[in-house]
Amino acid sequence: GDSVTQMEGPVTLSEEAFLTINCTYTATGYPSLFWYVQYPGEGLQLLLKATKADDKGSNKGFEATYRKETTSFHLEKGSVQVSDSAVYFCALSEGQDKIIFGKGTRLHILP
Amino acid sequence: DVKVTQSSRYLVKRTGEKVFLECVQDMDHENMFWYRQDPGLGLRLIYFSYDVKMKEKGDIPEGYSVSREKKERFSLILESASTNQTSMYLCASRRSGIMNTEAFFGQGTRLTVV
Numbered sequence: 001g002d003s004v005t006q007m008e009g010p011v012t013l014s015e016e017a018f019l020t021i022n023c024t025y026t027a028t029g030y031p032s033l034f035w036y037v038q039y040p041g042e043g044l045q046l047l048l049k050a051t052k053a054d055d056k057g058s059n060k061g062f063e064a065t066y067r068k069e070t071t072s073f074h075l076e077k078g079s080v081q082v083s084d085s086a087v088y089f090c091a092l093s094e095g096q097d098k099i100i101f102g103k104g105t106r107l108h109i110l111p
Numbered sequence: 112d113v114k115v116t117q118s119s120r121y122l123v124k125r126t127g128e129k130v131f132l133e134c135v136q137d138m139d140h141e142n143m144f145w146y147r148q149d150p151g152l153g154l155r156l157i158y159f160s161y162d163v164k165m166k167e168k169g170d171i172p173e174g175y176s177v178s179r180e181k182k183e184r185f186s187l188i189l190e191s192a193s194t195n196q197t198s199m200y201l202c203a204s205r206r207s208g209i210m211n212t213e214a215f216f217g218q219g220t221r222l223t224v225v
Contacts, residue, residue: 032211043115043201043216044154051211089153097142097161098169099205099214103153 002027006090006102013080014110021075021105023064023090031092033057033066033073034099038087047075047088085109114138117202117217124224130189132220134202141207143185144214145169145177148199160185161207192224 007022025031032051036044048057053068062077073090090102118133136143142161146154146169156169158177166177174196178186185204189196199221203214 034213036216041218043218044203045216046213049211049213093211097205097207098144098156098159099203100156101146101154103151 002031002092002094002100004090004092004100004102006088006105008103009087009106010108011105012108012110015082016079017109019075019077019080019084019107021088021090021107023073023075023102025071025073025090025092027071027092027094029094030068031094033064034091034093035062035064035073035075036089036091036101038089038104040086044089080107080109082109082111115202115204115215115217117200117220119220120218122220122222124189124192124222126193126224128189128192128224130192130222130224132187132189132200132202132222134185134187134217135183136185136204136215137183138204138206138215139182140204140215141182142205142214143179144203144205145175145185145187146201146203147171148201148219154201157187194224196222197224198222 034049035047037047048059050057050066056065087104093099115136144159145157160179176188202217205214
């Protein structure tokens with residue numbers, strides 16, 4: 001079945017460092033891909049999405065490109081801030097119903 | 112602003128109790144979901160519903176049931192709570208009929224079973 005694998009955390013970086021969180025997926029068709037973020041004490045919220053190959057999703061300085069040839073959707077940010085500390089989830093959906101999530105990557109940004 | 116509201120942020124229940132977790136959305140979404148979140152395991156789907164009175168099992172339905180009597184409300188029921196059901200529970204909703212839409216989440220209910 002469909003699945004999402006993302007790098008294990010926690011990831012600890014200094015402020016202004018470059019961030020990459022790796023995500024790869026397995027799907028039978030052509031899924032949509034998502035990154036969600038969960039700030040402490042809150043539910044998940046959508047960070048960005050991409051719906052077809054070579055699409056780039058972007059929001060709040062974060063970017064991810066849908067790479068069909070490598071089945072990947074890596075999250076990147078050029079300069080992280082302390083406020084980016086959160087848990088990040090990669091996810092996919094092949095239709096209109098359920099969304100399948102990775103296990104999440106906890107990010108700590110040190111001032 | 113769109114909203115998914117879970118009735119409690121924190122809940123403490125005793126082993127064997129029947130527990131109700133309530134979720135309401137104001138976006139007229141057809142699809143609603145219950146997930147549980149545990150460290151190292153991510154989000155696991157318990158049940159979802161794509162219409163009133165309709166439900167489908169997710170990956171870990173054992174020990175749970177659900178109810179959807181109205182479109183905006185989706186309840187998760189722990190028939191007889193056990194300590195291994197201590198977890199964070201997240202409700203979500205999603206529009207049907209349009210491909211590639213995102214899900215909207217509530218703030219979560221942290222349930223402790225003692």
